[in-house]
Amino acid sequence: MGTGRRLTQYAHGGGCACKIPPGELEEVVAGLGPIDGARDENELLVGLDSGDDAAVVRIDGDTAxxxxxxxxxxVVDDPYDWGRIAAANALSDVYAMGGRPLVAVNLLAWPREVLPFELAREVLRGGRDVAALAGCHLGGGHSVDDLEPKYGMAVTGIADAARLLRNDRGVAGTPLSLTKPLGLGVLNNRHKATGEVFDQAVAVMTELNRDxxxxxxxxxxxxxxxxxxxGLLGHLYKLARASGVSAVIDAGAVPYIDGARxxxxxxxxSGGTxxxxxxxxxHTDFGTADEETRLLLADAQTSGGLLVAGEVPGAPIVGELVAAGDHSLLVR
Structure with a gap:
């Protein structure tokens, strides 16, 4: 959509690179566990303890x-693409738990006196189209007047409580598969600085993690x-720590988007990376990995792929979980 407006110039950060740093975030939420006496504590299957991708509550038998x-x-200047990327990213949390999204609501912050609402409409249209692609109902949402534009979704899904994908279930000796290439953060940062459009990056970010x-x-x-x-290393470290294992990454097997290096x-x-x-x-032994490789392995992704402990057909194996219990990472 040729609007003449570069949306990335209206925000100090971009995409998931604007997250609160992981160390700071963990200090903020420390001690904020389940609410005592709120409900049967056995209903909450996944909460804050392991820093997983979504909350999971059992509602009936194996239904969660x-x-x-x-x-x-x-994260990009095109409002429609931004809406698609943000929606795919929000839906990804449900897929990462092994669930199926059922209904979502929009979350929109908009500088109403700075940016025209026709751009906001395009953002919402992008989100709607990706929700439709996912077979997920979209039922309204919430909006606020804000100094910076922000968009995303709150998503509710359903899963088999006995067949969840969790970040605290890793077993030593299991290979690690990565389902999307890395490099989204640095390419998005280049896009923000120069206006260059990276079609492969947009395609990766808008791809659902459903399959x-x-x-x-x-x-x-x-x-x-x-x-x-x-980034890959940050999320892998959280997985290894939650599972009580360590991990080895084969840097040469990790796929990257064209132009990332x-x-x-x-x-x-980005500062986030x-x-x-x-x-x-x-917590990491980088071996002979150079600074460029280290930065790419820590690159702040937006709507990235799944990191799966197991062999996933069609996805490269980029490492393995190992038995050492200090949660360390080794890059080789």
Whole structure:
């Protein structure tokens, strides 16, 4: 949509790179566990404890509800594409738990005196079209007047309580599969700085993780997470810590989007990516990996793929979980 407006210029960050840094976030939520006496504590299957992708509550037998919310500032200038990316990213949390999204509501913050509402309409249209592609109902939402544009969704899904994908179920000796290439963060940062459009990056971000989740479940996987703002290493560290294992990453097997390495070399690295690297560095042996590779492995993704503990047909195996219980990561 040729509007002449570059949405990325109206926000200080972009996409999942504008997340609160993982270390700071964990300090904020420390101690905020289940509400005592609110309901049967056995109903809450997944809460804050492991920092998983969504909350899961058992409602009847093996039927569970999956609940999540995700929103962020513009990651691309095209409003329709931004809406599609934000919707795919929010839906991903349900897929990452092995669930199926049922209904979503829009979350919209808009600088109404700065940006015309016709752009907001395009954002919402993009979100609607991706929800329709996912077979997910979209029922209204909430909006506020804000200094920066933000968009996303709160999503409710359903899952088999006995067949969840969780980040605390990793077993040593299990291979690690990655279902989307890395490099979204640096390419989005380059887009924001230069206006260059990277069609492959947009295609990756708007691709639903529905088929990847279905393939993981079919392969009998029980452990997974999606790779978003904390980068591959950040999300893998959380998985290893929650599962009581360590992990090895084969840097040479990790797929990257065309142009990602060039973007790193030319300095288009977000603050979020550098904070991710700082967070995991004390727990990581980088071996001979150079700075460029380290930054890409920590690159803050938006609507990235699933990291599955198990072999997923069609997805490259990028490492394995190992038995050492210190939750360390090794890059080789």
């Amino acid at each position: 509800v999956v609940a999540t919310a995700d929103f962020f500032t513009p 990847a989740a279905a393939a993981a479940l079919k392969a009998q996987a029980v452990c997974a997470t999606d790779v978003t703002g904390f 060039e973007a790193v070399r030319e300095g288009y690295v 550098r904070r991710n690297l700082d967070w995991v560095a004390p």
